[in-house]
Amino acid sequence: MRTLKRQTLCRIDIDRLNAPFLGIFESLIPTEEEKVKQKQLVTLLESIICKEWPEARLYIYGSCGNSFGVSKSDIDLCLAIGDADINKSEILLRLADLFQSDNLQNVQALTRARVPIVKLMDPVTGISCDICINNVLAVVNTKLLRDYANIDARLRQLAFIVKHWAKSRGVNETYHGTLSSYAYVLMCIHFLQQRRPAILPCLQGMRATYSVTVENIECAFFDQIDKLQDFGSHNKETIAELVWAFFNYWAYSHDYANTVISVRRGSTISKREKDWTRRIGNDRHLICIEDPFETSHDLGRVVDKRSIKVLREEFERAAEIMQYDANPCVKLFEPY
Numbered sequence: 001m002r003t004l005k006r007q008t009l010c011r012i013d014i015d016r017l018n019a020p021f022l023g024i025f026e027s028l029i030p031t032e033e034e035k036v037k038q039k040q041l042v043t044l045l046e047s048i049i050c051k052e053w054p055e056a057r058l059y060i061y062g063s064c065g066n067s068f069g070v071s072k073s074d075i076d077l078c079l080a081i082g083d084a085d086i087n088k089s090e091i092l093l094r095l096a097d098l099f100q101s102d103n104l105q106n107v108q109a110l111t112r113a114r115v116p117i118v119k120l121m122d123p124v125t126g127i128s129c130d131i132c133i134n135n136v137l138a139v140v141n142t143k144l145l146r147d148y149a150n151i152d153a154r155l156r157q158l159a160f161i162v163k164h165w166a167k168s169r170g171v172n173e174t175y176h177g178t179l180s181s182y183a184y185v186l187m188c189i190h191f192l193q194q195r196r197p198a199i200l201p202c203l204q205g206m207r208a209t210y211s212v213t214v215e216n217i218e219c220a221f222f223d224q225i226d227k228l229q230d231f232g233s234h235n236k237e238t239i240a241e242l243v244w245a246f247f248n249y250w251a252y253s254h255d256y257a258n259t260v261i262s263v264r265r266g267s268t269i270s271k272r273e274k275d276w277t278r279r280i281g282n283d284r285h286l287i288c289i290e291d292p293f294e295t296s297h298d299l300g301r302v303v304d305k306r307s308i309k310v311l312r313e314e315f316e317r318a319a320e321i322m323q324y325d326a327n328p329c330v331k332l333f334e335p336y
């Protein structure tokens with residue numbers, strides 16, 4: 001049996017960690033030069049694609065578009081081709097031909113993957129890129145994450161540190177049953193919505209100023225972020241306190257048995273309400289993270305009996321380090 005620990009925080013002790021955590025955050029941010037190179041590659045790909053499909057549009061999604069991308073991230077792109085009846089495999093194979101003829105490297109069409117893509121690498125900059133077809137929901141959830149990032153700077157700081165921790169500790173690998181970067185960012189947003197006073201609002205619970213319907217799903221939220229610049233100002237928690245509290249929440253406070261975290265609602269909701277109380281097929285619902293738009297989609301579905309143990313032990317390890325270690329900024333990110 002796990003013992004629930006209630007740990008408290010000594011403000012003076014924890015605040016000495018602000019500078020090192022901010023140092024780590026800053027060291028992970030891509031440089032302006034890197035962003036220019038990314039844009040140049042996207043422009044090159046657009047010009048290649050435009051010759052073949054003049055009506056098609058190329059959108060950036062994932063970490064290069066949502067502002068949670070660390071330096072040297074791959075670029076995730078979505079080719080939007082209006083026609084719903086297209087044969088994705090044919091398009092991906094044709095794209096691969098076109099890119100190969102243009103001297104792009106490591107070009108591969110993965111037509112049988114869960115999300116079929118074509119991969120490539122730019123030989124000049126070494127930047128890699130994955131292109132999928134018509135995954136417009138991902139483009140919309142990228143905007144939602146970017147809008148949240150622009151409300152309070154602490155979200156981006158926290159998410160960079162959590163993603164860096166997850167990659168260092170090997171718990172950011174969906175093919176091994178741990179969580180995607182997308183899931184970790186949602187966990188950070190949810191966590192900041194729950195602080196008292198709240199650091200982030202619930203954009204989907206506010207008057208919609210942005211609305212699109214994608215695959216019969218209405219995606220609507222408040223996106224006038226310039227009106228929310230003071231939203232979190234009543235909460236004075238620092239990044240070190242938030243990192244401490246984030247790991248404490250997932251180690252000792254989250255009710256894994258009964259609750260689902262929901263950025264859409266800005267709160268937790270019960271597993272019963274979603275009918276996520278038992279295993280159906282491969283969906284075990286051992287840690288439940290609701291996708292903000294595809295609400296039947298549990299981003300924790302990849303987690304199994306073995307990997308939930310690994311994850312929870314890693315949250316506990318991180319919480320213990322934040323509480324007791326003399327040098328948490330090193331120990332937290334030690335390779336596993």
Ligand code: CTP
Nearest residue numbers: 061062063069070073138139141142180181182
């Ligand atoms: N995505 C999604 N549903 C998932 C996983 C991912 O819609 N179950 C979409 C999201 O738009 C997400 C993007 O795919 O932003 C890329 O996912 P992921 O690789 O997890 O996140 P990145 O932000 O690109 O992280 P990394 O820096 O690790 O590449």
Ligand code: MG
Nearest residue numbers: 062063074076
């Ligand atoms: Mg990515």
